[in-house]
Amino acid sequence: MISVKNLSKFYDHFKAVDNLSFDIAPGNIVGFLGPNGAGKSTTMKMLTGFLPPSEGEIFIKERSIDSDAKAIQRDIGYLPEGAPAYGDMTVWQFLHFIADVRRLKGAHRKERLYDVIHRVELGDVLNRPIDNLSKGFKRRVGLAQAILHDPDILILDEPTDGLDPNQKHHVRQLIEDLSREKIVIISTHILEEVAAVCNRVMIIADGQLRFDDTPEVLRHRSRFCNAVSLRLSYAADISGLAELDGVDEMEIDRKTGLVTLFPEPGKHIFHAINEYVTQRRLPVDTLTLETGRLDEVFRDITTAEVANG
Amino acid sequence: MGNIWIVTKREFASFFATPVAYVFIAIFLMLSGIFTFFIGNLYERGQADLIPFFNFHPWLYLFLVPAIAMRSWAEERKSGSIELLMTLPISAAEAVLGKFIAAWLVLGLALALTFPLWLSVDFLGEPDHGIIVAAYIGSWLMAGAFLAISTCMSAFTRNQVVAFILAVVVCFLFVVSGSSIVLDAFQPWAGNLILDTVASFSFLSHFEAMAKGVLALNDVGYFFIIMVVWLYASLIVIEQKKAD
Numbered sequence: 413m414i415s416v417k418n419l420s421k422f423y424d425h426f427k428a429v430d431n432l433s434f435d436i437a438p439g440n441i442v443g444f445l446g447p448n449g450a451g452k453s454t455t456m457k458m459l460t461g462f463l464p465p466s467e468g469e470i471f472i473k474e475r476s477i478d479s480d481a482k483a484i485q486r487d488i489g490y491l492p493e494g495a496p497a498y499g500d501m502t503v504w505q506f507l508h509f510i511a512d513v514r515r516l517k518g519a520h521r522k523e524r525l526y527d528v529i530h531r532v533e534l535g536d537v538l539n540r541p542i543d544n545l546s547k548g549f550k551r552r553v554g555l556a557q558a559i560l561h562d563p564d565i566l567i568l569d570e571p572t573d574g575l576d577p578n579q580k581h582h583v584r585q586l587i588e589d590l591s592r593e594k595i596v597i598i599s600t601h602i603l604e605e606v607a608a609v610c611n612r613v614m615i616i617a618d619g620q621l622r623f624d625d626t627p628e629v630l631r632h633r634s635r636f637c638n639a640v641s642l643r644l645s646y647a648a649d650i651s652g653l654a655e656l657d658g659v660d661e662m663e664i665d666r667k668t669g670l671v672t673l674f675p676e677p678g679k680h681i682f683h684a685i686n687e688y689v690t691q692r693r694l695p696v697d698t699l700t701l702e703t704g705r706l707d708e709v710f711r712d713i714t715t716a717e718v719a720n721g
Numbered sequence: 722m723g724n725i726w727i728v729t730k731r732e733f734a735s736f737f738a739t740p741v742a743y744v745f746i747a748i749f750l751m752l753s754g755i756f757t758f759f760i761g762n763l764y765e766r767g768q769a770d771l772i773p774f775f776n777f778h779p780w781l782y783l784f785l786v787p788a789i790a791m792r793s794w795a796e797e798r799k800s801g802s803i804e805l806l807m808t809l810p811i812s813a814a815e816a817v818l819g820k821f822i823a824a825w826l827v828l829g830l831a832l833a834l835t836f837p838l839w840l841s842v843d844f845l846g847e848p849d850h851g852i853i854v855a856a857y858i859g860s861w862l863m864a865g866a867f868l869a870i871s872t873c874m875s876a877f878t879r880n881q882v883v884a885f886i887l888a889v890v891v892c893f894l895f896v897v898s899g900s901s902i903v904l905d906a907f908q909p910w911a912g913n914l915i916l917d918t919v920a921s922f923s924f925l926s927h928f929e930a931m932a933k934g935v936l937a938l939n940d941v942g943y944f945f946i947i948m949v950v951w952l953y954a955s956l957i958v959i960e961q962k963k964a965d
């Protein structure tokens with residue numbers, strides 16, 4: 413359980429984090445979104461006890477980060493931004509150092525090391541100095557380090573940055589495989605990733621919390637949510653589509669020829685359109701139900717609300 | 722306690738994973754040989770002791786200790802690994818001590834590897850071994866004082882060169898504050914009390930007796946206090962500036 417109250421951080425006079433308050437319960441997998449410089453990393457640095465808050469309080473498992481930082485850090489696995497590590501060590505030495513720090517011993521230690529090396533597929537680079545690894549492998553080492561002690565709370569700052577698509581998939585799998593009782597906070601710039609692995613989205617911009625709900629709610633904010641788009645193979649009269657029950661508006665992209673029909677709030681129009689198209693034998697190539705465009709919603713939330721935020 | 726040891730182990734290994742420790746030890750041995758034989762005239766003196774050898778130690782340490790310590794925190798900051806270190810369940814004090822001990826052990830190792838000198842005076846005459854052991858301990862203590870200052874300077878910056886230069890300058894002040902040049906400069910206007918105070922901060926005056934094999938409580942205590950004070954300063958600097 414993480415409880416944050418009125419958290420702010422100033423760098424000199426610059427307010428990087430502005431009065432954040434939120435609670436995160438076990439089982440929450442939180443996607444932490446925001447434009448560059450929004451204050452995501454700064455917030456994570458405060459949650460992990462690296463930076464002291466300028467104002468406000470952080471409680472993790474009923475303990476204050478001010479007074480109990482070391483105990484809290486035992487329960488946290490943290491991948492800092494850029495996945496820093498000790499470059500002169502080999503992957504193997506580095507993981508053993510972390511295992512020492514995490515007080516893993518005996519059979520359990522072996523099992524954890526084996527498990528983690530297997531999960532993030534570090535087997536081939538174990539004896540290479542970390543400095544010589546590619547960016548993606550460095551990230552994987554950082555990830556291995558964070559999950560080595562199987563922490564209750566996992567805080568990952570851009571864990572999939574620089575990973576190839578297979579590895580991205582692996583990391584998502586890994587997060588999904590974690591027990592349901594854990595707290596995971598990941599920051600990312602890949603919106604689809606949030607929709608895929610998170611059950612909660614927090615968007616911050618200019619240090620302020622702009623959105624805090626499930627990915628579905630976020631999707632529903634998009635006017636494209638439940639919209640239907642279609643493409644014609646040749647020109648035909650489709651004006652009747654706009655008159656259908658529940659259709660609010662029709663938009664035609666002149667460049668691509670893509671036709672998009674927006675529903676009235678709460679209405680489902682796919683079937684009606686489908687039927688209409690079949691009855692009239694319209695020359696429709698593709699007919700798609702849109703699920704909502706996250707990038708557009710993200711843009712709206714992080715820019716438009718500046719005025720009333 | 723355990724954490725300090727874990728950090729020490731890692732740091733010590735990292736000195737040897739990079740050429741730092743080897744280069745340091747090689748240069749230390751070379752320079753101490755050159756100083757002792759060519760400038761200190763160890764053999765020509767016709768005495769079975771290592772006083773010329775030890776007398777050069779403050780000057781050797783003045784450049785070599787900042788060189789070995791400049792990396793310790795500056796690099797940590799530059800690479801960002803400080804964020805990892807400080808978010809592991811290791812306290813900043815444990816990290817400072819662990820790093821300090823590792824570097825101090827490397828210094829001790831370099832010192833220990835000068836044993837052929839000891840063997841050669843033993844071969845040529847009959848030195849007082851007690852005196853030599855005491856002088857070695859004294860030298861190691863002084864190295865610790867240099868190291869604590871250099872650690873603190875390394876904590877100030879993410880740039881190793883800056884850390885090195887700052888450390889040399891501060892160490893230099895501590896070395897020369899007891900030399901006649903500085904004391905003469907104070908002489909005309911400062912009272913005896915000030916003069917004594919300035920001189921009492923000097924590594925040279927505290928090491929003088931140690932080089933001769935006398936481990937007086939006040940000298941030993943002085944170097945310990947220097948270490949404690951500067952390590953504590955490092956700790957404060959790191960906690961205040963770790964994210965900059």
Ligand SMILES: Nc1ncnc2c1ncn2[C@@H]1O[C@H](COP(=O)(O)OP(=O)(O)OP(=O)(O)O)[C@@H](O)[C@H]1O
Pocket residue numbers: 423426428446447448449450451452453454455493964965
């Ligand atoms: N050490 C620092 N000193 C001064 N300002 C800083 C420092 N660290 C971060 N900032 C500023 O604080 C703001 C928030 O930075 P932060 O790193 O938290 O952003 P972020 O949301 O993680 O961005 P990104 O998506 O680029 O990683 C930025 O404007 C940044 O310039």
Ligand SMILES: [Mg+2]
Pocket residue numbers: 452453454493569
């Ligand atoms: Mg960031």
